[in-house]
């Protein structure tokens with residue numbers, strides 16, 4: 352297990368790894384400066400990408416527009 356540090360303030364990070372259908376996603380958060388981001392395979396990603404990977408269907412608005 353590797354300990355990561357916050358790129359902003361160098362404090363130890365809290366990392367929570369969850370398993371979604373597409374693999375593991377890690378939520379990194381810093382209690383000191385309140386940064387929060389996701390990592391996939393060690394790379395940072397957007398929350399939108401994680402939600403997409405969770406298999407959430409398209410928004411009803413775009414599917415059922417008139």
Ligand SMILES: [Zn+2]
Nearest residue numbers: 357360381384
């Ligand atoms: Zn920080």
